[in-house]
Amino acid sequence: MNCAELREYVEPLPNVVVARTNKFTCSDSGQNIIKNDIIELDLNRIVVAACTPKIHEPTYRAILMEAGLSPYYFQMVNIREHCSFVHQNEREKATEKAKRLLLAGINRARELEIVPRKEISITKSALVIGAGIAGMNAALDLANQGIEVYLVEKEATIGGKMAQLDRIFPTDDCGI
C-alpha cells in the first residue's frame, strides 16, 4: 500500500506530533528513531503501524521503557496481515483500510492508561502433572536443580505408557 499517503493522512490528525515512514522499524535504526523522537519531541503516545503485535509488541514496549515512557502507552496497528497481505491486488482499497485502522489505533492511543503491576514473590516449587516418561524427566530435571517438585500421577504407579512397552526403538532397549 501507499505508505507515504498514509503518513500524509495521519500527520494533520489531532494529537499527532510526528509521523514517519520507515523500512524495518523493528530494526536497531528504526528503534533508535522512535527513542530519539520520544525524548526530543516529548511524546507520550506511540502508534506503530506495521506487522502483527504478536511478534514485535514486546520489542516496541521495551523501546518506550528505555526512553522513559510507560510501555503501555504504545499501540500497534497491524497493517500487514490486515491490509497488505489480504488485499494484495487492491492497493488503493488496502490503503483506505489502513487509514481507518490507523485512525482507530490513534483514537485508542489517546485513551491508553498505565496498567499497574503487582510484584509477586515466586514460590520455589513446581508441580508436574503426569508421571510418564515426560513427566518423570521433567520432575527429575527440576529436582536436580534443587527445586521442590510435586509429581502427581492419577494411576497407582508411575511410568505411564512406556512401562507397557517391551522394547523401545531404535535401540531395542527395555522399556521399563
Added chain:
Amino acid sequence: MVNASKHPNINLLTYSDIINFSGITGEYNVTIRKNTRYVDERKCTGCGLCTTKCPVKVPNEFDRGIGERSAVYIPFPQAVPKLAVIDKEVCINCKNCERACPAEAIAFDQEDEIINIKVGAIIIATGWDEYPIIETNEYKYGIYPDVITQIELERMLSPIGPTGGHVYKISNGKTPQRVAMILCVGSRSLRANPYCSAVCCNVSLKNAQLLKQEYPEMDITIFYIDIRTWDKNNEEYYRNIRAQNVNFVKGKPGDIKLNQDGTMRLYFDMTLEDNVTHMDFDLVVLATGIVPSKGTQKIVDILGLSKGPNGFLSEIHGCLKPVETKDMGIYICGCAAGPKNIPYSVCSALGAASKAATLLSNDILRQELLIAEVDESLCMGCHRCEKTCDFEAINLNENDIAEVDELKCKGCGACVTSCPARAIDLKYYRDIQFEEEIKGICGIEIKLDNTKEEIIN
C-alpha cells in the same frame, strides 16, 4: 522410575487427581485429592501376598486385558511405588487380604486425602491414550479375537507379560504363522484423526523385528501408506528390518473376513502393482494411533488452558515456543502437546523443566494487572458478576460491593458485559477505548477540542 520416586526433592503423589486450581504465575494454589488405595502406604511392603488370596479375578488393564488381576493388586511387578491397591468397584469385601497381610497394611476404612499445595510453576505431562478402536471396531477389532493392537502384542512380547514373552493366537492358543500389521489405524484418516501419530511405524517395525527374532519362520506383512521413520537412526533401523525378510505392502487393507478355518482374509489394493487382491493371516496387528489422554481434557478444564482442534494442548508458538502456554507459569511437554516419540518427549520435558526452572530462578515476578476493575460508586451489589465469573475471581464484600481478586482474575471481561450498572471495566481494554477504536474504524475523527466530531467518509 526409581530415580524419580527416590529423589529427595520429589514428592510423589500417585493415585491422585488435581481437583482445584487458582492463582497466578509464581503463586498457584493447587488442590490434590489423593484417592484412597485402602492400603496403608507406610506399612505395605509390596510382597504381593494379598493378591494371591483375593478370590476376585478381572482382566488386567496393564496387560490390555490379556491377563488377569485380582481386586487387590500390584499393577505390574516393577511398579513404582510397589504398593498394593484395592479396586473397590470389584472388591467383594471378603477381607481375605486383610487376614493375609503380614504387615497389617490393608485399611478398608481409609479415606481420600485432600492436599493443598502452593507452587510457582506447573508442567503438564498428561500423556496419551490409545486410539479407542473398541468404539469403532475397525478391522473387526473386538469382534474377531485374533485382531489385536500393537500394545497388546507388546504385552505378549514382554517376558514379564501375561504370556511370558510368547505370542499366541487368542482364539486357539497356537503360535501364529502368518502375521499382518496394519499401519495408520485411526491416524492420517479422514474418518478418524487427521494427524500422524508419529510412532506407529517404528513401533510396528520394532515388533516385526522382535517377532522375527523369536520366530524366524514367521511370515510378517506390513501394510503401510507411507513409512515415516524420520528421527535419528530410525531410517537405518527401517532399512535393517526391511532386509530381514519382512514383507512390505504399500496399501491399506479395505476389508477383513473370517475364514472357516479361523484365519482371516485381508482384501487390499497393492498400489505399487495396481492389483486388488487378498491374503490370509493367523494374526492381524493394528498400529493404533495416539489420542489425547482423558486426563488431558480434565486438566484443560481445571486449569483453564486451551487445546487445539485435535484435543492436544496448545502451545503459544508451534516453532519458537513449543512448551509454553498462554499462562506464563504453565508448561506442556510429552504427548499431552501432541504425538511424539520417546526422545522427543524427553527433549520437550527437559525443555519444559528448563523453562520452569528459569522462571523459578527469579525471586520476584512483575505481573501486569490486566484485570477487571469495579467502580464502587456505581456497583449495586447485584451478585451478577460473581455468578458470571468462571474463575471465581469476584466476590462481594460486606458492603455489597464487588471486589476483584487480583490473583484469580484472568482479565476475560465476562463480568464487564454482565454488569447491569456498567460498574466494571477491564483495565487497558476499557469500553471507552473500544468505543474510540470503533469510531476510528467507522471513520469518525475527533477534533482536538473534543467538542466537534466530523465524518470523513
Added chain:
Amino acid sequence: MDSEGSITWEYLKNVADTLNSYRVRALIDAKDEIINAGRYSEDQYYSILFKMFDEELLKYSLFEFLKTQPIANIEILKEFSQKNSLDIKKVYSLLELLRSENLIKIEEVYDEIEAQGEETPSKLVFRDFKIEVYREDISLVKSIYEPVEIIFDSNICSGCGTCAGVCPVNCLNIYNGFGQIDKDKCIRCGICYYVCPRSYLPVKLMNMYQDNASKIKEYTNIGNFIEVYSARTKVKEISEVCQDGGIASTCLYYLFDNQKIDFALGAKMSNTIWRPEPLLLQNKKDIIQTAGTKYVNNPTLRILNEFNGSNHSVAVVGVPCIMQSLLKSEIYNIGIPSLNNVKYKIGIFCMESFSYQSLLKICEVLKIAINDIKKMDINKGKFFVYTNNGEESSVPIKEISHLAREDCEVCFDLTSESADISVGSIGSPSGWNTVIIRTETGKKLYESLIAKDLIESKPIEEVKPGLPMLQKIAGIKKNGCKKHINEKKEKNLRVPIY
C-alpha cells in the same frame, strides 16, 4: 425490512442508551434464572423485557428531548407528546420516573387564589412545571431501582404483597405483614420497586388517570369521584355475614354471576383465628369466606401469580395500598401478565390496620381472649369487640392507635382513591355502606348492581352523617400522613415519594 425507513439516528442513539439501562440489562442477563424460577414462560419473559425496554426507551427519549431545552415546562411536554403521538398522561408518568431517578429536578409553580370570604379560603392552584435537567450522562447514574428491601428495612412496607406477586424469580415473600427478600436469588430487576406503592407514587397522576383528565388539578380529600351513594346489599347470603352494607361482596357476586370475571382476589380468615390470608376466589360460593372486615393486614396481591398466563379477567378487593399498587402498575405498564388481567378494582376504606401481634395486644388491653371474638368494628372513634357470649367492650382508637402498623402512618389514603369503586362504612348509617364511584368501570358495575336489583341505593346527600363527615375524616388521615412524613424526614428516614 420496510420499517427500517422510519428509523432515525437519534432513535438508534436512544436504543443504545436504553440498552445501558440498569433494569433492562438486569433482565437480559437473568433470563435463565427467570425461566428456571418457573413463574414466567420464555414468551412472557420476552414480553416483559420488551415492554420494559419500550418504557425505558420512551423515558430516555424524553430525557434527551428535555436536554435540548433550556427550561422545560408543560408546553414543552405537550410538544413532546404530540411529536411522539403519546398521551400527555404518559408523558407525565415518564417525567415522574425521571424525577424519581434524580435525572431531573421539577419545581411546581402554583397560583395563589385569594380568599373570598369565609366560605372560600385562599388556596394554591397548580399552574406549571419548571423542569431542569441536571445530569448529562444516564449511564453514570447509580440506579434507583433497588429492590424493595429498602422499603422493608425502613418499616414503611404496607404488606400489600404486590412485589411478591410479580417477582420473576420468586425471591420475595411477606411474613407477618412485612416483606422479606432472598438476596441470593434477587436479580435486581427493580420490577418490585416499580409496583411498590411505598417507593414512589405519582398521586396527582393517579387521580388524573382516574379522572381521565389531561390537566393537572387539585382533588378533594377523597380523591377523584363521579358519584357517591349510600347502599346495602339485597343478597341474603351476604347480608347475613357482612360487616355493614355488604356492597364489596355483592360486586363480586354480580361479577361472578354474569361471567364478568374468572377469578377474584380477596382475603379470608386463615386457620389462626382473626388472621387473614389471601384467597383466590374461583366462584361466588367463595365470597362468603371473604366477607367481613379484617383489621389485620393481608398481602392479597402475593398470590397474583396464581393466574399467570392466559387471558383471565380478575377483580381485586383490597385496602388503599393494594389499590395504589394496582393503579401504579397500570400506569407504568410493565407487561406482567397477571397485572394485565386485573379488570376490576374494588377498594375498601381503611384508616389503619394492625398487625396480628398488635391485635393480640389490643385483646390484652380489653382483657378478652382472641378466640372469643365474634366481630370487630370501628365506630365513632372507638374500637368495638363483640364476643361469642354476646358481650361488648370497646376502647377509644386514640388509646390503641400506637399499636397500628407504623407504615400506615405514612398512608394518605382513606377511601381507596385508586380503585374503580370504593366501599366503606364512614359517612353512612349503621348497616349501610358508603360507595364512591370513581371510574367509568366502577360506574357501569354499580349501575348493573342496581339494574339486577342486588342492592338498595340512596344518594349520599340523603343520609346522615354523609359526605362532609367522610371528607373530614379523610382530611384527618391526610394531615396525619403529612405530619408523620415530615417527622420521618427530620429523622432522615426513608419516606414514600408522593
Added chain:
Amino acid sequence: MEAFLNGADGVAIISCREGECNFGDANMNTYKHVKFLRKLFEHIGISPDRIQQYFCAAAEVEKFVASVEDITKKVQALPPLPKRKLTPN
C-alpha cells in the same frame, strides 16, 4: 451499538468455537447477548440480519471468509442505516 451509531450497517462478531473459549464460556455469554439483540432488533423494526455471531477457530480460514462474505451479502441487501449527522460546533 456504538458501531451502529457511528455508521456501521452491520456488525459481525466472530468468536471461537463452542467449548474452545480461552476464558471458560465467554463466547457463549456473548452469544446470549447477540441472541437478545437480534430479538430486540426485530422488536424495534430493524432487520436482525444486521448482527450476527460466527464461531470459527483461528485456523479456520475458509469459515472466516465465508462468515464475512455471509454478513456482507446480507447487509448489502438491506438499505443503509441512518448516519450520524454533522453537528455544527
